[in-house]
Amino acid sequence: xxxFWRQLDILSPEDLKDxxxxxxGCGGIGSPTVLALAKMGVPNLIVYDDDSIxxxxxxxxxxxxxxxxxxxxxxxxxxxxxxxxxKIEKRPERFKGQHPLSGVVIxxxxxxxxxxxxxxxxxxxxxxxxxxxxxxxGEVARIYSINPCDPDDIEFxxxxxxxxxxxxxxxCTARAIIYNVFxxxxxxxxxxxxxxxxxxxxxxxxFDLKTLTFTVxxxxx
Amino acid sequence: xxxxTVTQTTNPLETLQKLTKVKIARLGEEVVERVFPVGTxxxxxxxxxxxxxxxxxxxxxxxxxxxxxxPIQEDxxxxxxxxxxxxxx
Numbered sequence: 001x002x003x004f005w006r007q008l009d010i011l012s013p014e015d016l017k018d019x020x021x022x023x024x025g026c027g028g029i030g031s032p033t034v035l036a037l038a039k040m041g042v043p044n045l046i047v048y049d050d051d052s053i054x055x056x057x058x059x060x061x062x063x064x065x066x067x068x069x070x071x072x073x074x075x076x077x078x079x080x081x082x083x084x085x086x087k088i089e090k091r092p093e094r095f096k097g098q099h100p101l102s103g104v105v106i107x108x109x110x111x112x113x114x115x116x117x118x119x120x121x122x123x124x125x126x127x128x129x130x131x132x133x134x135x136x137x138g139e140v141a142r143i144y145s146i147n148p149c150d151p152d153d154i155e156f157x158x159x160x161x162x163x164x165x166x167x168x169x170x171x172c173t174a175r176a177i178i179y180n181v182f183x184x185x186x187x188x189x190x191x192x193x194x195x196x197x198x199x200x201x202x203x204x205x206x207f208d209l210k211t212l213t214f215t216v217x218x219x220x221x
Numbered sequence: 222x223x224x225x226t227v228t229q230t231t232n233p234l235e236t237l238q239k240l241t242k243v244k245i246a247r248l249g250e251e252v253v254e255r256v257f258p259v260g261t262x263x264x265x266x267x268x269x270x271x272x273x274x275x276x277x278x279x280x281x282x283x284x285x286x287x288x289x290x291x292p293i294q295e296d297x298x299x300x301x302x303x304x305x306x307x308x309x310x
Contacts, residue, residue, distance in 0.1 A: 057310070108309040110307070110309040110310045111307055138249050140249045142303070164307065166277060166305055168306055168307070204284075208248035211251065215301055
């Protein structure tokens with residue numbers, strides 16, 4: 001059991017006691033995000049991913065060398081239990097709407113096609129008060145935090161759901177690096193904290209560590 | 222002896238139009254700073270900076286989605302070219 005004394009005035013277990021968070025995709029974005037949420041005190045975490053851990057995953061995902069070959073959700077379950085004393089609900093499968101979603105949902109998948117598929121199961125669902133979609137490429141990240149029942153948020157988010165064919169084609173050797181995913185995970189956890197404390201979340205955050213540029217959508221909810 | 226009168230002159234451009242400093246950030250690549258008259262379009266500012274937007278980039282003006290014809294206003298202007306990234310792994 002973690003002692004949250006150092007964060008009580010920022011975020012307390014009481015703020016999170018009924019919170020359920022589902023993370024779809026446990027790679028570069030999802031793995032550190034799940035750990036951050038668990039250490040922050042989120043008591044109910046559900047994770048989806050059908051992938052296994054390969055050597056090229058180790059530098060930018062939160063897995064151990066000893067996890068090679070394991071299913072990502074299995075390894076993440078062990079890590080979270082060891083680091084945060086929390087058992088998470090593991091679903092070693094690709095999310096295709098096979099289980100109804102509720103609570104906060106976070107997407108850290110790898111293609112726009114997967115995001116569009118997930119969005120079909122999020123849009124206009126009153127049981128999902130906050131949907132966070134994070135995307136990364138090299139040292140750049142885009143993070144969307146929206147209310148799936150808010151028409152303005154829906155219009156804005158759908159304008160950012162470009163096709164895979166329109167997406168930037170990055171070289172395999174320029175796609176991800178560890179410091180970027182830690183910052184993304186921190187910003188996602190911060191948005192979850194804001195939601196849990198009824199503070200305003202930011203609809204769009206874009207940052208680039210190459211040029212140290214950081215922009216936020218000033219229309220806040 | 223006749224004394225010459227010295228009069229202070231100002232930059233005629235400044236008297237005609239306000240100028241504003243613009244930061245142009247092509248995310249993942251470079252940042253340049255230029256000074257333009259207020260009202261310059263994003264397209265003209267990018268051209269003057271030698272930057273041609275790619276098809277996989279979106280444009281933001283001070284964080285808000287904008288098109289190439291949007292006029293640049295005064296104070297703390299950042300034009301951002303944002304790549305349409307999609308990764309998660």
